Structures are given as C-alpha cells and as structure tokens.
Amino acid sequence: MSYKCSRCKRDVTLDEYGGVRCPYCGHRVLLKERGGDVKEVDVN
Amino acid sequence: MSDADFDVQYIERDDRSARVLIRGLTPAFANGIRRAMIADVPTFSIDTVRFVENSSVMFDEMIGLRLGLVPLTTPLDEFEVGDEVTLALDVEGPATAYSGDIETSEPMVEPADDNVPIIELKEGQRIELEADAVLDTGKEHAKHQGGVSVGYRHLQHVTVDGDRGEFDEDETNVLRGVIETEDGDIVPTAAFDHDLSEKYPGKELTVEDVPGAFVFHIETDGSLSVEELLLRAIDTIEERADELHTKVSV
Numbered sequence: 001m002s003y004k005c006s007r008c009k010r011d012v013t014l015d016e017y018g019g020v021r022c023p024y025c026g027h028r029v030l031l032k033e034r035g036g037d038v039k040e041v042d043v044n
Numbered sequence: 045m046s047d048a049d050f051d052v053q054y055i056e057r058d059d060r061s062a063r064v065l066i067r068g069l070t071p072a073f074a075n076g077i078r079r080a081m082i083a084d085v086p087t088f089s090i091d092t093v094r095f096v097e098n099s100s101v102m103f104d105e106m107i108g109l110r111l112g113l114v115p116l117t118t119p120l121d122e123f124e125v126g127d128e129v130t131l132a133l134d135v136e137g138p139a140t141a142y143s144g145d146i147e148t149s150e151p152m153v154e155p156a157d158d159n160v161p162i163i164e165l166k167e168g169q170r171i172e173l174e175a176d177a178v179l180d181t182g183k184e185h186a187k188h189q190g191g192v193s194v195g196y197r198h199l200q201h202v203t204v205d206g207d208r209g210e211f212d213e214d215e216t217n218v219l220r221g222v223i224e225t226e227d228g229d230i231v232p233t234a235a236f237d238h239d240l241s242e243k244y245p246g247k248e249l250t251v252e253d254v255p256g257a258f259v260f261h262i263e264t265d266g267s268l269s270v271e272e273l274l275l276r277a278i279d280t281i282e283e284r285a286d287e288l289h290t291k292v293s294v
Contacts, residue, residue, distance in 0.1 A: 039095045041104050043112035044185060 003030040055222060055232060061263040062270040065199060065222065065230060067256060074196055074258045080277035081191040083182040086125050087267040088116040088153050090187075091178040099169045100137075107163055107171070112187045114143045115156040115265035116177055120276060122152060127179045129153040134172045137165030146175075153177060156266030190273050193263040197221040198253035199230075202240065205248040217241045219251060222259045 003012045005022035006029040012022050014030070021028055051067040066074070093108045100107070111133075129150045135141040144158030163171060182189035200223045208214070217240040222232050236243040240251070262270050 034097075034099070039104055041093045041095065041108040043089075043091055043093060043108045043187070 002033045004033055005029075006031050053230065055230060055259065057270070059269060060266055061193075061261075063222065063232065064260045064262065064274070066258050066260060067199075067254075069256055069258050071258075074260075076281055077274075077277055078194050078196060078260070080280050081194045081262065081273055082189055084280040085190045085268065085273055085276040086120070086179050086181045087118045087188050087190040087265075088123075088129060088177045088179050089185070090114065090116075090131065090175045091128075091180075093173050093175045096172040096174070098171050098173070100163050100165055100171050101169070102163055107173075110162050111173075111175055112185075114146070114160050114162075115267045116153050117156050118179065118190070118267040119152045120268070120272070123179050125179050125181065129177045131175045131177055132173065133162070133175070135165060135170070137169040138167045140164045141171055190264055190268045191262060191277075192265045193261065196258045196260045199224055199257035199259050200251050201254045202226070202244070203250045203252075204244060205250055208246050208248050214241055214246060217249070223251075224254060224257075 003014060004010070005012050005025060005027050007027040008022060008025040010022070010024050011033075012024075012030055014020065020030060022030065049068045051065075053065040055063040055065055057063075069077075090108075090111045093104070093111055095104045095107075098104050098107065116129075129148065131149070131153075132147045133141060133145055134147075135145050141162040141164075142158060143155035143160035143162065145162075146155050148154045165171065180188045182191075198221075200219060200221060202223045202225055204226060218238050219233050219240055220238050222230060223240075224230055231243075233240075240249060260274075262274060264270055264273050268276070
C-alpha cells in the first residue's frame with residue numbers, strides 16, 4: 001500500500017512494525033494514493 | 045381502418061421545443077402518446093465509465109452520474125436498442141471539463157450541447173476516462189428520456205356572451221394554454237399575457253374545452269428533434285399494437 005506524507009510530500013510505505021509515521025520527517029498524517037488500476041463504474 | 049379524423053397543426057416550432065395542436069384524439073390516446081414520448085423512445089446515454097485517472101475533488105461515481113445525464117445525439121435509423129458507442133474524456137487543470145471536450149468514436153453520437161460543465165479542475169488535477177454509451181429507453185432509466193418536458197392541455201374555446209355590466213369590476217381572468225376564438229383563430233395565451241380580460245376587455249366570456257383537441261407541449265433534451273420524438277412515440281404504440289395483434293391471432 002503506498003501513501004504520501006502530507007508534510008514532506010514523499011512516498012511512504014507502511015510496514016507492520018513502524019506504525020503510522022513518515023520515516024523521513026516523522027509526520028503522522030499520511031495520505032493514501034490512488035492506485036494505477038483502471039476503475040470501472042456503472043452509471044445508474 | 046380507423047375512421048379517426050386527425051388534424052395536426054404546429055402552433056410554435058423550434059429545434060428542441062414545439063407546441064402542436066392535435067384534433068381527433070381521445071384523452072386516453074393523448075396520454076398514451078405523452079407517455080410513449082417520455083418512456084418508450086430510446087436515446088443514447090453513458091452507462092459505464094472506465095476511470096484511468098481522476099485527481100479531481102469528486103468521486104468517480106459522482107462524475108459518472110453527471111456523465112450519464114449529458115444528452116447525446118441519437119440517429120435512431122442507424123442503431124438498435126442495446127447498441128454501444130465508446131466516448132472518451134481527457135482534461136487537465138486548471139480548466140473546466142465540458143461536455144464539448146468528450147470525444148467520440150462514432151461522429152453520429154456526440155454530446156448534443158457543448159457547454160454542459162462536468163467538473164472544475166484546479167492546477168495539477170486531471171481527469172481521464174473512457175465511457176460506453178448505450179441506446180435504451182426512459183422506461184429503463186430516466187437518463188434515457190428524450191422528451192424532458194412533455195405535456196398537453198385541452199384546447200379552450202372562448203365565446204363572447206356580451207358586455208359586462210356597467211359597474212362590474214374588470215377582474216383578471218387568467219388562463220394558460222392555447223385558445224380558439226369565435227372566428228376559429230388559434231391564439232397562445234402568452235400573446236395576451238395569459239389574461240383573457242386583456243384580450244376581451246369588458247366582455248362576459250364562456251370558456252370550454254374543445255372535445256378531442258389537445259395542445260401538446262413537447263421539449264426534447266437535444267438527442268432527437270421534436271418531430272422525430274413525436275413520430276417515434278407513435279411508432280412504438282403501433283409496434284406494441286402489432287405485437288398484441290400477432291399474439292391474439294396465434
């Protein structure tokens with residue numbers, strides 16, 4: 001799962017033990033990035 | 045064959061809206077035509093959207109719903125119900141994505157208007173998608189309705205009974221629709237501000253429905269012309285009657 005740090009804007013990968021924290025700046029607010037898949041939506 | 049004596053007269057006529065006087069209809073038949081125009085004439089509408097990128101502030105589903113409501117031109121001679129046409133949209137901010145930015149793989153099926161806003165994009169936001177438009181009827185989903193404001197009223201016959209009493213007040217007498225005067229002239233009430241006392245000041249009047257005469261107000265979303273919508277609606281009634289005829293005779 002890829003996230004982006006909301007303060008330093010760097011890509012962050014979360015691991016099991018590190019907790020929710022940016023390894024570069026220590027900021028605790030991470031934004032989830034949209035995946036690269038094509039998403040199909042039904043309109044109704 | 046039927047002995048109905050129909051008479052059709054266009055009172056107002058534009059590309060997308062018209063007022064038509066039809067004589068010789070029963071109320072049930074008039075309502076059947078109205079309902080057929082709304083629910084039984086198919087039009088193209090976006091049904092599935094594949095989002096490649098959407099960094100706008102709105103969810104994919106919400107943009108999908110907006111796209112579904114964009115009217116698409118529908119040449120009914122060329123397509124059948126269920127046919128699909130692929131469209132695409134690719135806009136990068138800062139800009140507003142309009143229906144006119146939608147590109148089509150089939151030039152006969154394109155947005156009827158170029159100025160329907162889909163989403164406003166800020167710097168760095170982008171939307172890229174591919175969409176399938178399907179031909180279907182308003183019965184399946186309201187986005188497929190070709191007629192958007194379809195209704196009818198009785199034609200009103202106005203008779204002048206005489207002068208109003210000397211001391212009677214000249215009250216407003218509001219009537220909306222189309223009237224038939226004693227001379228047989230057909231006049232939309234908008235011509236006298238929907239107020240009969242403007243057209244007949246100081247007169248005592250009787251207003252009655254003309255039996256079997258209906259004034260249809262027809263407006264389309266641009267996917268079809270008014271005339272085509274009316275003709276196709278009548279065709280669908282004929283098709284269903286034929287189908288019933290076949291079933292009954294078997």
